[in-house]
Amino acid sequence: MAKLLIIYHSQTGNTEAMAKAVYEGASSAGATVTIKKAADATDDDLLGCDAVALGTPNYFSYMAGIVKDFFDRTLSVVRGKVDNKPYTAFSSAAGGGGQALDSIDRICNSFRLKKAFEGVIATGKPSSEVLEECKELGKKLAQL
């Protein structure tokens, strides 16, 4: 059974709603899913999962600092131990595009994680369609 990790940050609930939808989709596909706020996630979480979904609001056309902090804290421990582990990402922005996802892609490249699926972007509060996309993302990640 796939072990999926969801790491996210959210202040006003938009990215959190997306994270919960990813969780729902992955659970419905039979995965064992751990969902954590980025502030609480550790290197062990990343080492122990089969695939990871990363969620962030767009802050200043970048990922949230606390998501970056997760990467900063874990690189030295996990380097070389997570090569080709699949990841995907999701993001909420007020109106910006996918810059936060691009910033996650760049860092995941340094971690040598492998992008499994294109990320999902919500503008503000995620619509039911966006939440459906997030569920689908969770399902696909669980079925890898």
Ligand SMILES: Cc1cc2nc3c(=O)[nH]c(=O)nc-3n(C[C@H](O)[C@H](O)[C@H](O)COP(=O)(O)O)c2cc1C
């Ligand atoms: C510090 C800060 C910086 C932000 N910068 C951007 C930005 O550059 N572009 C954008 O489209 N939205 C920006 N936003 C808006 C958030 O990305 C947006 O409200 C998002 O939906 C918040 O997600 P959350 O509800 O998960 O906290 C910013 C919000 C904050 C608090």
